[in-house]
Amino acid sequence: MTTKYIFFTGGVVSSVGKGVTAAAIGRLLKERGFAVAVQKLDPYINVDPGTMSPYQHGEVYVLDDGAETDLDLGHYERFIDISLNHVCNVTTGQVYAEVIGKERRGDYLGGTIQVIPHITNEIKRRIGLVDKTTGAEIVLVEVGGTVGDIESLPFLEALRQMRSDVGRENTLYIHVTWLPYIGATSELKTKPTQHSVRELRSIGISPDMIVARSDYPIEDGLREKIALFCDVELRAVVPMITTPVLYEVPLLLEDNHVADYLLERLGLEARRQPDWHEWERLVAEVRRSKPVVNVALVGKYVELHDAYMSVREALKHAALALGIEVNINWVHSAELEKGRCWEELEKADGIVVPGGFGSRGIEGKIQAARYAREHKIPYLGLCLGMQLMVIEFARQVLGSEDVNSTEFDRSTKVPVIDLMPDQRAIADMGGTMRLGLYPCQLQPGTRAAEAYHKALVHERHRHRFELNNAYREVLSQAGMSFSGLSPDGKLVEIAELVDHPFMVGTQFHPEFLSRPNRPHPLFVGFLDAVRQRAGLASEPKEAVVERIGQDGHKVSVN
Ligand code: GLN
Numbered sequence: 001m002t003t004k005y006i007f008f009t010g011g012v013v014s015s016v017g018k019g020v021t022a023a024a025i026g027r028l029l030k031e032r033g034f035a036v037a038v039q040k041l042d043p044y045i046n047v048d049p050g051t052m053s054p055y056q057h058g059e060v061y062v063l064d065d066g067a068e069t070d071l072d073l074g075h076y077e078r079f080i081d082i083s084l085n086h087v088c089n090v091t092t093g094q095v096y097a098e099v100i101g102k103e104r105r106g107d108y109l110g111g112t113i114q115v116i117p118h119i120t121n122e123i124k125r126r127i128g129l130v131d132k133t134t135g136a137e138i139v140l141v142e143v144g145g146t147v148g149d150i151e152s153l154p155f156l157e158a159l160r161q162m163r164s165d166v167g168r169e170n171t172l173y174i175h176v177t178w179l180p181y182i183g184a185t186s187e188l189k190t191k192p193t194q195h196s197v198r199e200l201r202s203i204g205i206s207p208d209m210i211v212a213r214s215d216y217p218i219e220d221g222l223r224e225k226i227a228l229f230c231d232v233e234l235r236a237v238v239p240m241i242t243t244p245v246l247y248e249v250p251l252l253l254e255d256n257h258v259a260d261y262l263l264e265r266l267g268l269e270a271r272r273q274p275d276w277h278e279w280e281r282l283v284a285e286v287r288r289s290k291p292v293v294n295v296a297l298v299g300k301y302v303e304l305h306d307a308y309m310s311v312r313e314a315l316k317h318a319a320l321a322l323g324i325e326v327n328i329n330w331v332h333s334a335e336l337e338k339g340r341c342w343e344e345l346e347k348a349d350g351i352v353v354p355g356g357f358g359s360r361g362i363e364g365k366i367q368a369a370r371y372a373r374e375h376k377i378p379y380l381g382l383c384l385g386m387q388l389m390v391i392e393f394a395r396q397v398l399g400s401e402d403v404n405s406t407e408f409d410r411s412t413k414v415p416v417i418d419l420m421p422d423q424r425a426i427a428d429m430g431g432t433m434r435l436g437l438y439p440c441q442l443q444p445g446t447r448a449a450e451a452y453h454k455a456l457v458h459e460r461h462r463h464r465f466e467l468n469n470a471y472r473e474v475l476s477q478a479g480m481s482f483s484g485l486s487p488d489g490k491l492v493e494i495a496e497l498v499d500h501p502f503m504v505g506t507q508f509h510p511e512f513l514s515r516p517n518r519p520h521p522l523f524v525g526f527l528d529a530v531r532q533r534a535g536l537a538s539e540p541k542e543a544v545v546e547r548i549g550q551d552g553h554k555v556s557v558n
Pocket residue numbers: 354355356357358382383384385407462463464465466
């Protein structure tokens with residue numbers, strides 16, 4: 001079939017859930033038997049978010065092919081249960097780098113390079129790569145930011161042109177806006193939505209659907225008003241009331257018959273009836289009150305929970321599978337260094353140290369790892385969290401506080417964590433880490449192998465440093481087991497402590513492969529240990545746990 005495109009723009013303010021809306025609509029379409037993919041167009045000038053501070057941008061989400069992308073791609077993959085590739089996140093930086101590179105090569109000799117058509121053509125070329133590389137029949141494209149931003153103009157112009165390029169019947173525009181609530185008069189206001197639609201019109205895009213996000217119920221009268229002023233059909237004004245259960249969004253959109261309308265407008269017919277059974281069960285399970293476990297997440301960007309979006313989601317997925325509720329206590333590692341916030345660790349049934357870069361707050365995380373080891377508290381170390389667990393253990397085994405990673409102390413005499421050999425010659429910071437999916441062989445009889453139930457797994461990476469093999473022998477004699485190795489045996493991918501209920505660290509980021517219906521086995525293994533420490537019985541539940549296959553697809557083990 002001809003590829004169909006659905007474009008998402010944002011109005012009024014950012015952070016109203018445009019990414020989740022696109023992801024959820026993707027799910028509605030997948031449920032009807034269509035192959036979908038989602039692309040995010042980010043108007044900033046960085047080539048990718050890999051070099052940005054999580055404070056600026058939130059988490060950097062890594063794909064199978066190693067692309068470092070916007071965290072919205074995490075929503076897309078989790079909601080739709082698909083694997084995306086690097087063409088699914090485009091930035092202004094990438095577009096300009098490509099066009100300027102061609103100009104220098106002489107590809108446009110004689111021409112003046114301009115935003116229209118050169119930049120817009122490059123944007124459209126990149127949109128066109130999505131169906132070619134993913135096989136998607138319906139491509140959803142989300143533009144970052146809100147209409148009215150200077151930076152997003154070339155992207156919106158490209159989307160406008162797409163309608164005449166690929167045909168009116170093959171394109172739809174969805175505008176996601178916010179209805180502010182005026183407390184004094186207890187009313188929701190549509191005026192900002194009207195203004196933002198007018199702004200969109202002024203650049204030549206008329207929305208086919210308006211998703212109106214609000215913290216309060218939206219009366220039909222208000223929908224009628226939006227339909228009238230913004231010139232969209234009443235059934236295409238979709239109320240989106242804030243829900244505490246993120247995974248309920250597809251169900252809310254389904255209640256509003258969103259997909260039926262979209263398919264009708266695209267001239268498509270559903271290939272099968274959507275089956276929401278599993279989602280409904282998931283949402284019901286989220287809502288059910290469950291016994292609570294406390295997990296301390298010790299990080300450096302804890303003020304901004306978005307910086308650890310996938311870790312938080314992976315914990316929630318695993319908790320659901322075990323019939324427990326995970327309460328995350330966000331602990332700033334620099335506070336631990338100052339002797340503060342230790343009560344958070346004292347009340348924790350489990351400790352997670354996620355990924356990170358740079359030396360700030362490192363010693364606090366090492367102290368947290370020490371606390372977990374000495375008090376036998378379940379510990380899960382993700383990338384940096386694994387490296388610090390190794391440093392902590394080595395300090396104790398070797399009796400030296402000089403043990404370190406060369407990332408934090410270049411001249412340490414005991415570099416148990418060191419730069420990977422093929423990283424030594426690299427000078428550029430952007431896109432040069434060990435990135436993406438690599439195989440990991442599990443060692444039988446270890447906690448990791450027990451959690452995965454298989455011998456070979458593939459996981460997503462993002463790091464420059466690794467465990468220094470010169471220390472493997474001494475560490476393993478002291479009780480650290482290297483339970484996951486690269487197939488050639490050269491690289492430690494998972495380390496764990498033998499004499500501990502669950503102290504496991506991974507050089508990779510398992511959080512990126514966790515899905516709501518397919519929790520990641522290591523997170524399940526960790527939380528199961530947390531549950532036991534909290535003294536909670538295992539709930540006899542329908543087995544929900546399915547493992548992630550080598551190709552990233554579902555493998556049932558039940
Ligand atoms: N900074 C460490 C490295 O580069 C860990 C990276 C991470 O946690 N993603 O190896």
